[in-house]
Amino acid sequence: MLRTLWYSTRVRNWLFQIALLGGLAALVAWIVGNTLTNLAARGIRTGFEFLSRPARFPISESVLAYDSADTYGWAFAVGIGNTVFVSALTILLASLLGFAVALARGMGNPLLSALAGAYVTLMRNMPLIVQLLFWYALATTAFPPARQALNPLPGVYLSQRGIHLPALAFEGTAVLVLIALAAGVAAALGRRRFLGRGGLLWPLGAALAAGLLLILLRGSAPELDMPLLVGLNFRGGLHLTPEFAALMIGLVLYTAAFISEIIRGGIEAIARGQWEAGRALGLTRRQILRHIIVPQALRIIIPPLTSQYLSTVKNTTLALAVGYPELGLVVGTVINQSGQAIESILIMLAVFLSISVSVSLFMNWYNARVALVVR
Amino acid sequence: MHFGLRSLPLVAAALTLLPVAGQAQSTLETVRERGRLICGSSRGAVGFGAPDSNGYWRGLDVETCRAVAVAVLGDRDAVEFVPLTGQQRIPALQTGEIDILPRTLTWTLQRDGNGLNFTTPNYYEYTGFMMPRALGIERVEDMAGASVCVQTGSTTEVVVTDVSTEHDLGLNVVVFDNTAATRQAFFSGRCDALITDAAGLASIRATEAPNPDDYVIFPATRHMDALTPAVRHGDDQWLDIVTWSIQALIAAEQFGITQDNIDSFAETTDPRIRRFLGLDPGNGQALGLGEDFAYQIIRAMGNYGEMFERNLGMDSPLRLERGSNRLYSDGGLMFPLAFQ
Numbered sequence: 001m002l003r004t005l006w007y008s009t010r011v012r013n014w015l016f017q018i019a020l021l022g023g024l025a026a027l028v029a030w031i032v033g034n035t036l037t038n039l040a041a042r043g044i045r046t047g048f049e050f051l052s053r054p055a056r057f058p059i060s061e062s063v064l065a066y067d068s069a070d071t072y073g074w075a076f077a078v079g080i081g082n083t084v085f086v087s088a089l090t091i092l093l094a095s096l097l098g099f100a101v102a103l104a105r106g107m108g109n110p111l112l113s114a115l116a117g118a119y120v121t122l123m124r125n126m127p128l129i130v131q132l133l134f135w136y137a138l139a140t141t142a143f144p145p146a147r148q149a150l151n152p153l154p155g156v157y158l159s160q161r162g163i164h165l166p167a168l169a170f171e172g173t174a175v176l177v178l179i180a181l182a183a184g185v186a187a188a189l190g191r192r193r194f195l196g197r198g199g200l201l202w203p204l205g206a207a208l209a210a211g212l213l214l215i216l217l218r219g220s221a222p223e224l225d226m227p228l229l230v231g232l233n234f235r236g237g238l239h240l241t242p243e244f245a246a247l248m249i250g251l252v253l254y255t256a257a258f259i260s261e262i263i264r265g266g267i268e269a270i271a272r273g274q275w276e277a278g279r280a281l282g283l284t285r286r287q288i289l290r291h292i293i294v295p296q297a298l299r300i301i302i303p304p305l306t307s308q309y310l311s312t313v314k315n316t317t318l319a320l321a322v323g324y325p326e327l328g329l330v331v332g333t334v335i336n337q338s339g340q341a342i343e344s345i346l347i348m349l350a351v352f353l354s355i356s357v358s359v360s361l362f363m364n365w366y367n368a369r370v371a372l373v374v375r
Numbered sequence: 376m377h378f379g380l381r382s383l384p385l386v387a388a389a390l391t392l393l394p395v396a397g398q399a400q401s402t403l404e405t406v407r408e409r410g411r412l413i414c415g416s417s418r419g420a421v422g423f424g425a426p427d428s429n430g431y432w433r434g435l436d437v438e439t440c441r442a443v444a445v446a447v448l449g450d451r452d453a454v455e456f457v458p459l460t461g462q463q464r465i466p467a468l469q470t471g472e473i474d475i476l477p478r479t480l481t482w483t484l485q486r487d488g489n490g491l492n493f494t495t496p497n498y499y500e501y502t503g504f505m506m507p508r509a510l511g512i513e514r515v516e517d518m519a520g521a522s523v524c525v526q527t528g529s530t531t532e533v534v535v536t537d538v539s540t541e542h543d544l545g546l547n548v549v550v551f552d553n554t555a556a557t558r559q560a561f562f563s564g565r566c567d568a569l570i571t572d573a574a575g576l577a578s579i580r581a582t583e584a585p586n587p588d589d590y591v592i593f594p595a596t597r598h599m600d601a602l603t604p605a606v607r608h609g610d611d612q613w614l615d616i617v618t619w620s621i622q623a624l625i626a627a628e629q630f631g632i633t634q635d636n637i638d639s640f641a642e643t644t645d646p647r648i649r650r651f652l653g654l655d656p657g658n659g660q661a662l663g664l665g666e667d668f669a670y671q672i673i674r675a676m677g678n679y680g681e682m683f684e685r686n687l688g689m690d691s692p693l694r695l696e697r698g699s700n701r702l703y704s705d706g707g708l709m710f711p712l713a714f715q
């Protein structure tokens with residue numbers, strides 16, 4: 001009886017699965033148990049209660065408002081906010097630049113193509129961290145000190161402290177105008193998507209007009225907040241720090257080089273016959289690209305592009321070298337201040353896993369959408 | 376490698392996942408078996424811990440470690456120094472990668488309660504700001520709005536926010552992970568001020584400023600910190616050994632015993648000195664060390680005053696005053712405990 005069971009393929013497969021799962025669970029349990037014992041033996045506090053204690057350390061700049069009186073938990077959130085912001089902005093800008101570079105390379109203009117080629121070679125073959133440090137050194141040494149800041153336009157100051165710009169103080173009505181604008185854009189995009197026609201111009205115009213009308217009716221325009229040199233530093237206005245600038249320039253230039261090669265590869269993989277067929281139909285180069293080449297190339301581009309986006313998200317951890325407080329830098333500081341290394345690193349791993357999985361899921365969904373449908 | 380700069384805490388965290396190996400063995404036995412002591416050190420704080428041009432480690436913290444090596448192994452060179460960043464140092468000690476952490480580490484409640492045991496302070500210190508003299512600011516109250524470069528992995532991050540809040544200064548803090556980047560940012564003018572221990576600032580000014588006289592250093596707070604070598608929880612004997620090795624340096628200065636004159640005390644009748652030098656036995660045995668451990672330390676390293684002058688004082692590039700680090704009898708905070 002047992003003998004026949006052992007020779008049954010189905011039972012054997014199940015047994016192997018159960019053994020594997022059991023082994024894995026035992027391994028995890030052993031690691032967790034051991035860790036807790038060791039931590040206790042070394043007198044290291046464990047648990048996540050520290051998240052509700054005040055952090056007390058500074059974070060130089062953040063998308064989410066932060067004050068040193070906030071909790072460790074909020075400090076993590078602020079770090080996550082910065083990481084997501086930098087990742088999203090890099091992916092967006094690098095994709096646009098990468099697409100432009102790919103087109104420049106394949107355009108048939110020798111000078112432009114050689115320039116694009118040189119750019120790609122240069123960026124792809126140097127370590128990202130070296131590039132970041134280069135941009136940071138440039139940003140902090142190429143410009144004059146704050147007190148002798150360059151002032152190319154009224155309210156715009158360039159110095160070692162970065163770029164100070166006038167800011168729109170969005171309050172009350174101004175927020176409504178922004179919402180109206182966003183709604184206009186969304187309506188326009190939706191209309192195009194579902195009706196397959198329509199420009200962006202009129203909904204935008206309408207939204208803007210509505211906004212202006214609101215301002216006139218309510219009598220409060222967004223106010224200009226001008227940067228002013230007070231004592232040692234500029235106060236007020238928008239501040240683009242050299243840390244952020246160096247990080248963005250470095251990440252975007254580096255990532256765009258990879259993306260451009262992915263896009264170029266996708267476009268070049270489309271058979272010449274497709275171009276020729278398009279030309280035979282009397283389509284312009286732009287039309288061929290838009291209606292024939294790009295939709296087909298996307299299928300080839302999306303999977304490697306997904307990997308590139310994932311690397312980009314992880315590459316943002318290099319920001320700590322140039323002093324931009326992304327999640328990695330915040331986690332490092334939290335570990336040092338609270339001593340709770342394992343918990344903090346677990347949080348960081350979980351966050352990066354979630355971001356990466358989200359990017360991955362989105363890209364897979366998009367990939368499925370553009371994939372060739374075979375009936 | 377995305378975590379290149381900070382792989383150590385990760386490795387350290389990973390190490391705690393492993394079973395407790397050799398936990399039964401005391402640190403003293405481990406060190407004796409290994410034949411050398413492993414000390415955490417800084418990555419280039421001249422005066423406290425840095426290799427010289429020949430690659431020989433020098434500095435007050437380094438020599439503190441050598442004193443322990445003399446007590447335990449009888450050889451001041453039986454030490455391995457592991458350069459650690461501020462971030463890495465505590466996990467490295469907690470996980471057993473190093474035996475002692477003498478690395479300008481401030482004695483704080485949070486650290487003490489969280490896996491570290493502090494031995495005895497080897498340097499008393501206030502946190503300071505360094506600013507270019509040209510800015511004309513020499514006290515904290517005038518610093519409103521200043522940009523301050525801070526290196527992460529130290530207590531100064533908390534000090535800078537405390538100072539900013541206390542005097543309502545609205546300081547712009549720029550936090551770096553990496554020592555070189557922090558200093559480069561300060562000297563290039565990205566920040567108005569650099570904050571760290573005043574002696575650390577003096578060290579940076581003496582070794583890295585284009586012209587040291589162009590920079591002023593002033594206290595950030597009235598509060599004094601005790602920089603104290605630490606060991607990990609769970610080994611009381613090792614805590615005692617490190618504590619009393621450092622105490623020996625301070626006590627020797629109080630007794631007037633120096634590296635040069637120590638052998639002239641061989642015939643002394645002062646019972647305190649006889650016990651200190653191990654001429655009357657008991658002290659060494661209590662710690663599990665040789666009876667003459669204090670004698671060996673002073674013969675190899677000199678007393679605390681000699682170490683100070685050699686590394687930080689007038690015989691060094693830093694030219695620091697002893698200040699609070701004088702003996703209590705000279706108005707300082709260094710207080711030798713009773714060797715009996």
